[in-house]
Amino acid sequence: IPGRAPFWVTTGGECEAGENYEDAARRELFEETGITADPGEQIARTTPEFVTPEGEPVRADERYFLVRVAEPVIDTSRHTALERAWMNEHRWFALDELDDWHEALYPESLRTMIERQLA
Numbered sequence: 001i002p003g004r005a006p007f008w009v010t011t012g013g014e015c016e017a018g019e020n021y022e023d024a025a026r027r028e029l030f031e032e033t034g035i036t037a038d039p040g041e042q043i044a045r046t047t048p049e050f051v052t053p054e055g056e057p058v059r060a061d062e063r064y065f066l067v068r069v070a071e072p073v074i075d076t077s078r079h080t081a082l083e084r085a086w087m088n089e090h091r092w093f094a095l096d097e098l099d100d101w102h103e104a105l106y107p108e109s110l111r112t113m114i115e116r117q118l119a
Contacts, residue, residue, distance in 0.1 A: 004053065006088070007104035012062070021063040029067060032083070033090075034075025039065035044113040053086070062107070066117050 011032045015024040025039035044064040051057050074090045076083075093101070098111040107113070 005104065007106065008093075008101070009106045010064070010110065022065070025063070025065045025067075031078045032076075034078065035067075035069050035072070037067050037069050039067055041065070043117050044109070046107055046109070048107070064107070064113055066114065 011029050013024065013028040013031075015021060016027070019027070021042065022039050026037070029035050029037060029039070042063050043066045046062045046064075047059060048062065049057070049059045072092055076087070076090065079087065093105075095111060095114060098105060
């Protein structure tokens, strides 16, 4: 995002009318990565407050799902014009990279969320 330090976020977005969180997770995963997968069980929920790049204050209700895929190849062809303008890079992180990554990564508790599921 122009004028902002680089940061990383998980795949996600808003629920569309009539959509539950699992359906929204499935749709967003496909739209943002091209991956078709069942999101499975919700593993975490957060309610962060932040300001969007457009300056709009938000109190989000975020749900997180641990998705396992056989072919983790990212296809960005379904990105919106805004996503293409703002997203410079896409990648998967190894769990041990999350604590020491040199740029902001959200949610900050991502490693803890994942480790709870792997325990």
